[in-house]
Amino acid sequence: MHPVLRLNANSERRLKGGHLWVYSNEVDTNASPLKNYEPGMQVVVEAANGKALGTAVMSPEQLICARLISRNPKQFLDASLMVHRLKVALSTRDLWYPHQCYRWVYGDSDGLPGVVIDRFGDVVVVQISSVAMEQRIDDLLDAINKVAKPRVIxxxxxxxxxxxxxxxxxxxxxxxxxxxxCAPLIENDTRFMAPVIHGQKTGWFYDHRDNRARLNTLVKDKRVLDVFSYVGGWGVQAANHGASEVHCVDASAQALDWVEQNAALNGVAEKMVCWEGDAFAALKQLRDNGEKFDVVVVDPPAFIPRRKDIKAGELAYKRINQLAMRLLNRDGIIMSASCSMHLGETRLPDMLRELGRELDRDVLIQYTGSQGADHPVVPAIPETRYLKAVSARVLPTR
Known part of the structure; x- marks a missing residue:
């Protein structure tokens, strides 16, 4: 018999509308004191009238104190359910992407809250961020082996x-x-070695795959600048798709070593120029040096990690995009991106519009993108749609 988590009156509306999270202020703490629950515990979630809404795993000390596992009040998280959900997630990815290189599991969106799994062919990288999944890690590893039989985990x-x-x-x-x-991967016909042990996150960022594919069609014979390049996801692909010269800027010397290695894998090492240093300072130095580019990619880390950082973060996005826009030739392309969930959908296009007026340039937005199909969005949870990408042509003012 599993314990019950009783909600306040009307607090079931979000769950009924498709949401998957229960916030601590939605819990009837008289009927269900949160101190009575242990992290990772499975519960049956009930509306105030006692109607069962489904099952969930608990994080009683967090703002999101429970995450729905199933809307069937008799279905709990176990090894069998893990296998099933891994199979469903895998089948959708294989429809979209070749080479078995993709985000296999994207947390709540795939019914496995607190789990991210990236696949690099026969190498699988798992990130667990919840007590519930850490407690069940052996079941998860067994399920991964049953479904995909990877060589490396x-x-x-x-x-x-x-x-x-x-x-x-x-x-x-x-x-x-x-x-x-490292783990080998192929993205948009370009080979990489992802530093899955010493790199950022899982070693690679699959979320921008479709946006990089779009940019790849625009770079032939162009001079490209890739800012916050990491291991060269944008820059090496640009070189491999015909760019005449690619400059990569990153604060990490190790990341730039990986850029050079990935460029060599694709036979484009002679096209690459690497700049180590703070991106803001590096872009100012490039401008002082009189450098100009046909295409500039700006893909920074999250400048708005929390809601309270919105004002400072938006200023940082505007500053870096202004520096980037100043480095464009008279008829250039900027690809501006943000992985900040708290940056509004319209803010990046708005910033480019504002910068165009400040710099006396015409900005024509030609493409807006988000994360790829291996990062599926739960419509009721806007937090699952976090990535923004805007490509604009920047011209002399008319």
């Missing part, structure tokens, strides 16, 4: 979300061996 369990849940951070290869701590 990496647990990349570091990051701020684990700290929030009170979980220790660790990185561990639990199955197989890696070559140079």
């Amino acid at each position: 990496v647990l990349k369990n570091d990051g701020k979300l684990r700290e929030t849940e009170g979980l220790e951070e660790y990185i561990r290869i639990v199955q197989g061996e890696l070559e140079d701590d």
Whole structure:
């Protein structure tokens, strides 16, 4: 018999509308004191009238105190359900993307809250950010092996979300061996080695795949600048799709070493120029040097990690895009991106419009994008749609 989590009157409306989270202020704490629940515990969620709404896993000390597992009040998270949901997630990815390179599991969107799995062919990288999934890690690993039978499984369990849940951070290869701590992948006909042990997050950012594919059609014979390049996701692909010269800017010397290695994998090393340093300072230096580019990509880390950072973050986005726009030739293209969930959908286009007027340039937006199909969006949860990408042609004012 599983414990019950009783909600306040009318607090079931969001769940009935398709949401998957229960906030702590929606719980009837007289009937269901949160102190009575342990992290990771499974519960039956009930409306104030006692009607069962489904099952959930608990994080009683967090603002989001429960995450729905199933709308069937008799279906709980177990090894069998993990296998089923992994199979469903895998089948949709394989429809969209070749080479078995994609985000296999995207947390709540795939019915496995607190789990991210990236697949690099026969290498799988798992990130767990909830107590519930950490408690069931052996079942999860068994399910992964039953569904995909990977040669290598990496647990990349570091990051701020684990700290929030009170979980220790660790990185561990639990199955197989890696070559140079990297995993090979192919994206948009370009080869990479993703640094899955020492790199950021899982080692790679699949979310921009479709946006990079769009940019790849525009770079032939162009001079390209890739700002916040990391391992060259944008820049190496641009070089491989015909750019005449690509400059990559990143604060990490190690990341730029990976850029050079990935460029060499594709036979385009002679096209690459790497600049190590703070992006804002580097762009100012490039301008002082009289450099100009046909295409500039600006894909920074999240400048707005929390809602309270919106004002400062928007100023940072505007500053970096202004510096980028000043480096464009008279008829240039800017690809501006944001992974900040708290940046409004219209703000990036608005910033480019404002900058066009400030710099006396005409800005014509030709493409807006988001994350790829391997990061599916739950319509009722706007937080699952976080990525923005805007491509604009920047011309002399008419």
